[in-house]
Amino acid sequence: MPVEPLSQKEIEDRLAELPGWSLDGDRITRSYRLASHFAATAMVVHIAQVQDKLNHHSDLTLGYNTVSLSVNTHSVGGAVTEMDFKLAHRVEELAAGHGAK
Secondary structure: OOOOEOOHHHHHHHHHOOOOOEEEOOEEEEEEEOOOHHHHHHHHHHHHHHHHHHOOOOEEEEOOOEEEEEEOEHHHOOEOEHHHHHHHHHHHHHHHHHOOO
């Protein structure tokens, strides 16, 4: 089944289930603060593993003790799809395990 862009209402409804995530133009985004640079780096590695497993990748930025993600679906012209929210939920699970805020 082909991936379809979500409507504005569908995006808003799904964002309501993901505190901290927001819509920024044509992408959903989130930043996390961690206890140290090492903890942030470890989280980036774990996110990269999940992204490879899902075959869906975000723009991922590592700061001193922060990790930021920005994601949309390139195969549908850069729109937000269910694939983006699937990745966001998986990242939220990882973030909890890393003590990210």
